[in-house]
Amino acid sequence: MVRKYVNWAAVVVSLVLLIASVAWLYKEAQWAQWSPSGDDVQAQQLAAFTYGSIGLEVLPLKYAAVIGTVSRSAYIMGTEDDRSIWDTYGFLPNPAANDDADPLCAVNAEQKLPYGFNVTNYLPKIAQKTPLEFVGLSCAACHSGTLHTEAGTTTEIINGMGNPALDVIAFTDVVRSAVLDPTLTTTKIIEAYRTNCKDIDGLGFVPRTFDETVDRVMIWAWLRAARNQISEDTAKEGLPYHGAQLKDAKFMPAGPSRTRPFRSIIRVALELPGEENFAYSKIPAVFEQRVDLRPRSQYDGSIADPVTRSFVAAYASGTSLVSLSKPEMEFNIRSAAGYTEELGISVPVDKFVDLFPNEAPTSDQVKDGLEVYKLHCAACHGYRPIEGDRLWAAKGEKLHQVSLLKPVDRTTPIGTDPERIMFRYSNLLVQGLTTILPGWDEDLEKQRESLKQAKLEATAQGQLAEADLWVGHLERLNLSARQFRLGHPLYFPETDVSDEVGYINNPIPYAYLRAPYLHNGSVPTLRQLINLDERPQSFCRGDNDYDPAAVGLIAPPPDSNGVCPPGLPFLFDTGARGNSNQGHNYPWAYQGADWNEKDLTDLLAYLKTL
Amino acid sequence: MSDTAVSTDGNADPAHRPEQIILTLLLFSGSAAFAVFGALATDNVDFFRTxxxxxxxxxxxxxAFYIFARHFARAGLNHWWxxxxxxGWLMIVIHFYFGLGIMHFWDPVSVFQRQxxxxxxxxxxxxVTWLIDIGLAFIRRDWRFSTGWYKWWQLVAYLIAFLNFFVSLLVFQNDIQSLVIGILMTLVVVAALVQRWSDGEHAHE
Structure with missing residues (x-):
């Protein structure tokens, strides 16, 4: 009798396991069905840029919906008013959202989440399809923004500009803190979500549906895995900052509109700590990235291909090679790169005069300004004609050249801050990056050979630890080659990336949308950049108003105690390492020899038209 | 492992207990669930499943390797085998789906190019050979005591399967799991061959 029951139990267990396995595999295909939408390439590219997944899923949707209540202590800084987590860190309100008072819930998430967010069924990091919905960031979350003036006007969202208010590094620490919170539980999330959304999602009648049980299991598993991952990463990244530290430059030195891309890329590509890295970079504008206009991108011109540039940006932001190997993510990376190539050319971008007609310069000023520009700026940046189709003229004797760092005193020829190009491990990055995505066949062999060569060279120079680094990198490449059997779909040749110890001279389309200026965002306005006004030594940053007259951000100085107001809490000190606002004194240094207010005013007028 | 009842007709199917089917089914189901759900805790789901x-x-x-190595052309194969x-074949079909379908996008030429x-x-x-061998094992009455070409066929099918696993698991040494399973599989077959030799010695005494 017992034997019979055991047999039946075994049969039942077998069938349950089999059916569950088959059903899971079947449903996987349903949870995140994807194919490029329609035949309109520009529409596909816009969609990829604004809400396409690039593997940057962050939180379960149901947790994101209630993070403001269940994890409030992780994001409140004590220096600001009662804003939402998204507003606090500078994400853009979604123009698709209704004005109703409904909270963010699953049914309205795509409208209520900030602009540039997406909702997918992909697990963070591995892009595995699951029944649980996740919230992720697309390119537009960082590379889009609005301009609001003191007069109270706000532009519509402008794709392609760096978001001047976004404090993405502080937001990352908030998420890390929130997830590590020992009091955060699945039940807490589900209960809070049910309280907020039961009427909106229609969960009122049957509170414990099958779906909710699945959500519970999945959120539990995600929370456990995320905590393990973050705990593991603290060895390399340290504990996250919290409270007022999140907007304090002493702790979080990047601040609004800037990132620390090389700290990130060193961590992921070389698996080394990046804490000693002071290479702060403004979130760049991504207009007119076509390779005939911009054969090499990044501030140092280190990347040739727009797709490779987009890959590196996504990879440094936290996506994984596995995620980027999925057809949807690969398509979105390629399409978003394509979008930036045409953005400002065949894809229209608002001109300065469209947004600020009262500040429109006169045609005489513009004409005179072009002459000043041609004399002092065009050799490096090319120019935009003031008549005709106004396509950027990529002509100039120094255009596309890299102004190399002087080896003697480690300064740049244009005098700007050198930290962006001379950080520790920068000399290893090209080797690391070009062997991170396995190629196929001969390309893979070349990658292996280059790593073996790098190891030999390091050994010959007595750099034994570096030699060991390349041994580890070769093992990593070989494992990757097994995982991506036909090569990684975003593989790029080594010629796409180079080690440029200097800043590249590139075109500057839509200059009025590039504030704050210089690669490190150390100059708030264009007037200050061309030295028509003196550059401030320290100023306050946050969600600053835009000044169309000065073409840039209104960034007030701190009070006499060196403290910034609550709405603009981040104190930008240009004396701090990596923050220098010196250099690029073109046409002339402020009130130096030949300084000419009339010419500079005309130049500013012309720059408004770019 | 031996059948509980032995047929008086050497070529007839012996009786078998339901536990034999249930146990092997349970092992198969557990293996499938391990591959499908265990993958969710790894960095690369498709790679792990493959x-x-x-x-x-x-x-x-x-x-099955053990039984074949010990009893083939001697005491005869059995239901366990x-x-x-x-x-084992069903699982290799699933492996084929992940390996060729997911990892190589159903492009068999690329497998040849790569490997x-x-x-x-x-x-x-x-x-092909494993599929045919399974088919023959279910349609031929002499699957336990094969003779003639079928006997040679069973031997060839066995060798192809064993050598494939041996090379994939032990020679390539892709990971520690493969190495351990490869060593275990080889030791089991060696043990079967030793016992086969020992069985022969005792038969002569």
Whole structure:
């Protein structure tokens, strides 16, 4: 009798396991069905840029919906008013959202989440399809923004500009803190979500549906895995900052509109700590990235291909090679790169005069300004004609050249801050990056050979630890080659990336949308950049108003105690390492020899038209 | 492992207990669930599933390798052999789906390009020979005591399967799991051959 029951139990267990396995595999295909939408390439590219997944899923949707209540202590800084987590860190309100008072819930998430967010069924990091919905960031979350003036006007969202208010590094620490919170539980999330959304999602009648049980299991598993991952990463990244530290430059030195891309890329590509890295970079504008206009991108011109540039940006932001190997993510990376190539050319971008007609310069000023520009700026940046189709003229004797760092005193020829190009491990990055995505066949062999060569060279120079680094990198490449059997779909040749110890001279389309200026965002306005006004030594940053007259951000100085107001809490000190606002004194240094207010005013007028 | 009842007709199917089917089914189901759900805790789900199905196919086939090495052309094969051989094959079919379908996007040519003919050829050959061997084991009455060409066929099918696993798991040494399973599988077969020799010695005494 017992034997019979055991047999039946075994049969039942077998069938349950089999059916569950088959059903899971079947449903996987349903949870995140994807194919490029329609035949309109520009529409596909816009969609990829604004809400396409690039593997940057962050939180379960149901947790994101209630993070403001269940994890409030992780994001409140004590220096600001009662804003939402998204507003606090500078994400853009979604123009698709209704004005109703409904909270963010699953049914309205795509409208209520900030602009540039997406909702997918992909697990963070591995892009595995699951029944649980996740919230992720697309390119537009960082590379889009609005301009609001003191007069109270706000532009519509402008794709392609760096978001001047976004404090993405502080937001990352908030998420890390929130997830590590020992009091955060699945039940807490589900209960809070049910309280907020039961009427909106229609969960009122049957509170414990099958779906909710699945959500519970999945959120539990995600929370456990995320905590393990973050705990593991603290060895390399340290504990996250919290409270007022999140907007304090002493702790979080990047601040609004800037990132620390090389700290990130060193961590992921070389698996080394990046804490000693002071290479702060403004979130760049991504207009007119076509390779005939911009054969090499990044501030140092280190990347040739727009797709490779987009890959590196996504990879440094936290996506994984596995995620980027999925057809949807690969398509979105390629399409978003394509979008930036045409953005400002065949894809229209608002001109300065469209947004600020009262500040429109006169045609005489513009004409005179072009002459000043041609004399002092065009050799490096090319120019935009003031008549005709106004396509950027990529002509100039120094255009596309890299102004190399002087080896003697480690300064740049244009005098700007050198930290962006001379950080520790920068000399290893090209080797690391070009062997991170396995190629196929001969390309893979070349990658292996280059790593073996790098190891030999390091050994010959007595750099034994570096030699060991390349041994580890070769093992990593070989494992990757097994995982991506036909090569990684975003593989790029080594010629796409180079080690440029200097800043590249590139075109500057839509200059009025590039504030704050210089690669490190150390100059708030264009007037200050061309030295028509003196550059401030320290100023306050946050969600600053835009000044169309000065073409840039209104960034007030701190009070006499060196403290910034609550709405603009981040104190930008240009004396701090990596923050220098010196250099690029073109046409002339402020009130130096030949300084000419009339010419500079005309130049500013012309720059408004770019 | 021996059948509980022995037929008086050497070629007739012996009786078998339901536990034999239930146990092998349970092992197969557990292996499938391990591959499908265990992958969710890894960095690369498809990669893990491809490997896990190969590991578990080898593990399921190992008892069949043992029985074959010890009893083929001697005491005769049995139900355990046929069941483990069948579920091992089913798992290799799932492996084939992940390996060719997911990892190689259903492009068999790329498998040959990547692995070379000497490695890829036997892998594809295995899919055919194992399938045919399973079919024959279920339609021929003499599957336990094969004779003539069928006997040679069973031997060849066995060798192709064993050598495929041996090379994939032990020679390539892709990971520690493969190495351990490969060593286990080989030791089991060596033990079976030693026992086969020992059985022969005792038969002569």
């Amino acid at each position: 490997h896990a199905t190969a590991w578990t196919s080898a593990l399921l086939a190992t008892p 046929r069941l483990f051989w069948t579920f 070379g003919f000497a490695v890829a050829g036997p892998i594809f050959l295995l899919q």
